[in-house]
Structures are given as structure tokens and as C-alpha cells.
Amino acid sequence: MLDGQRAEAAVRVRGTQDGVRLLLPPTVPFATVLAQVQDLLETRPTFFHGSALTLDFTEREPQLNEIVTLQQVLDARGVRVQAISAGTAEYRERLARWGYRTEGAEPVRRLRLIAPGSDEETDGKATYVRRTLRSGMAVEAAGHLVLLGDVNPGALVVAGGDVLVWGVVRGTVHAGRNGDTEAVIAALRLAPMQLRIANLVARAPDRGAQHLDAPALARVADGQIVIEPWRIERR
Amino acid sequence: MEEQQDRNGRVITITSGKGGVGKTTTTANVGAALAAQGKSVVLVDADIGLRNLDIVLGLENRIVYDIVDVVEGRCRLRQALIRDKRLSNLALIPAAQTRDKEAVSPEQMRELCAELRQQFDFVLIDSPAGIERGFRNAIAGADEVLVVTNPEVSAVRDADRIVGLVEAAELPPPRLIVNRIDPELVRRGDMLSVEDVLEILAIPLIGVVPADEAIVTSTNRGEPVALDPQSRAGQAFRDIAARLLGEDVPFQPLEIPNGVWRRMLRALGFGGRA
């Protein structure tokens, strides 16, 4: 699987024609990899900010939790993951099954996890996803996102525009990821781990969270995220 | 042995994500209960490097060959099969204790399962914890998956992860066993109820096993509780076996809080959401 490669202990950065590549080392515990990536982002914020990069797993066995966690971290710094490369056909197939765009492979059609949004026009466009997102799954859309199903704890939804969930949100949802503070998050029930709109973050209270047992909408008001019950007469 | 006829058995993997929730206990007990019903059953310990299933069955002193010996061709399948001391139609293929998960590939597991299903009605695979190679090995040859969880937030989170991976592997939706439920703690609101767990996982329920100290002692003695007619946990495992056989066994009302019935019925496929 990793043969022929010199074992590297550190995350390496390569600038290529197609943008930045992050080469992830084999055998190193993921916590170390994550710390190194965070380090890179800290020390070279302008280099990374707003860029689209490729996660290079050719030396490391791709694991969904690692990818999703890296995406979350990069995401928080405005770095977009555009593709993931893998060392073997089996791994590329696995990535495709998870819904990621793999380098040199056919674009993914099946919508398990949507590859990071492209730069297409987002106005008024929505992506529709019909499934419950379980722990470790991520969906990302360039425009709005409509999801029929639940967002479970440990799952992640990211959209350029609004996020509408016909289901229960227990995981993390990020609307307006490119800085749109007008973006909203609406759900049949909002019991989230974390909500993000543009660059604002609202966390669930650490204990004894009381959630509305009714449809709700989260939006930005006075520079912070507020959650209100959904009232039909409002609109 | 009756090797000529193909029994076309079912390969069922017992897995969980989080460790220590009761996969091995479930495998041993459901297997014993199925065997007690007259089915021929083989239990496969796929937790290579952390061999356990043999102990739960009290068979550790009989191991000569193990699963790695089989896939590496050091012995014939028949030589690695250990017959249970109580039930003649129950057998075990032990894990290797001195190797790791990489010693077996998913492809080899598929082949092994294909061979075993010809000889047994049920092939139960005890999966290791985690979502890595060991898990992929364990589900490689499976027709069905049972996910074991405890009524704890972290166990449910990992179970959810596993359910997603099972779905991604294009296996049918796994069925759920909630193990170690303590009705008293649930009543006091100090433990997730079966209903809470089902709300998140939204998969069919196949068993609810009460927390029972007798399991610990029976495990240490190598006597599965499923063979003890007095044990309530044993009854729960026998019920799981019966449901696997297609029987419509009602869930024991172990002081289950109100409202759970409707959800259970829904989870079992009687109406409700898709």
C-alpha cells in the first residue's frame, strides 16, 4: 500500500500548477498530522487563505474521519479542498464512494458526500440531498443546500448560501461559508452541536441544552447568530 | 462431517465502532442460542490480536490453529474449527493472538465466509472495535450486520458512524442491539433510553439486553448466559436469535418508558418514516 515511498513524518506543502497540495505522511498518528496542518495554517495564513488545495493521501491510507476533520479545520481558515488524491485504485474508488472528487478520476455523480463546492454561480441555485447524514459524513454545496433527512452529531453541512434541513440538526451546519451574513439555517428542529454563518460561530451550551421542539431559523442579527422559532405569519 | 451439502448459510457480522460495548458477548450468546435451536453455527473471531471469543465460550485451552493459519494455508479449515463443549453444532474459529489486523485481507475474509456458509446455517463474525482494517475485514463477507451499542452518547455516535459505513458498503441497513440498558437509570433520566438511541440511529431494532452482572461472571466461567433459562439477559439474547430466525418475538417490557413501543414498531418496519 505504501511501498516504494520514503516514510515521511511531516505534512509537506507543494505548490503546483493546479494549486497547493498537502502531502500527508504515512504511519504518523492523525493527531500529529492535524497539529501540523493547524501549525501550517497559523504560520502561513496569507499563503493559504482563500486557496483551493488538494489533500494528497498517496502515502497515507485515506480515512473518512481524517478527511472530514481536515476539511473542517481548513474550512475554518477559508481554505477549500478541491480534490483528494489516493495511491491506489481501491482507495480512489473508496473516496468516490464517499463522494469526494479524486484526482484523475471521473467526477463523482453519486451524492453521498458532495465534493467541495465549485466556483459556479451560487445565486438561487440549490443542491438537494435526500438522506440522513450520519457521524463522519459531510456535504458541501456551492449554493443553497436543501436536505431531507437529519444531520446527526458528528456530521457536517457546508453551503455557500442558505441551509434548509427538513429534519433534525444535531451536528454542525455552516451557511454562507464565503462570508454571506445574510445566509440562514432553517430546520424542523435545531439541536445543533455548532452553527456557523459566514465567519460567526454559535456553539451548543456545554450542558443541559434546551432546544426548541419546533421548526426554527438561525440568522445573524447584531453581529451574532440568533435562533428563533419559525412562525408562519412572519413571512 | 456433513461437508458435501451446501447449506447456503447466512453471514452476520456483529460490530459497534466503540469498543467494549458487548460485541463478543453478543456473538457468543446469540450463537449459542441459535445452536440451542438446532441450527449449525460457526463463530469467527475477527478481532485478530485481541482474541476473546474463545474465553467467553471457555474454549481457550483447545486452540491449536487460528484464522490466520487458515487464510495463510498452514492448516485446513476443518482443523481450525473448535467444537463447543456443550453444543455439538456450535463451532469457533479463533483469532490469532500474536498477529495484527493486517494479517488478513478483506478478500481472504470473503473467501473464508463463502467456504463457511456452505457448511453452516449461520456464520457469526465478531468484529473488532474501530472503523479501520479490522472492521472492513469483518464486514467483507457479510450478508447482514448487527450493530451493538450501549445507551451512551459516545457509543451511539460511533454506532452512527458505523451505520453510515455499512450503508456505504452497500449492505442492507444494519439492525440494532442496545446492550447494557439499566431500566432504573433510564427511569431517573440518567441514561439514554432505547427510544433516544433509535431517534438518532433510525435503524431497525433487533434486541434490547439489560445490564446484568451475571454476564460478567458467566463470561469468566466460559458459560454463555443464553444457555441459562433463568437469566433475563440470556432471554434477551435468545429473543435476538429467534428474531434472526424470522420469529415475531415481542420485546420484553423491561420497564421501557412510555412511547417507545410506537417507535420500536416503526423501527421494526410497521409503518412510519422511510
Ligand SMILES: Nc1ncnc2c1ncn2[C@@H]1O[C@H](COP(=O)(O)OP(=O)(O)OP(=O)(O)O)[C@@H](O)[C@H]1O
Ligand atoms: N449486558 C451486559 N451487562 C453487564 N455486563 C456486560 C453486558 N454486556 C457486556 N458486558 C461486559 O462488558 C465487557 C465488554 O464486553 P465485550 O467483551 O462483549 O465487548 P466488546 O464490544 O466485544 O469489546 P471489544 O471492543 O474490546 O472487543 C465484558 O466484561 C462483558 O462481560
Ligand SMILES: [Mg+2]
Ligand atoms: Mg470483543
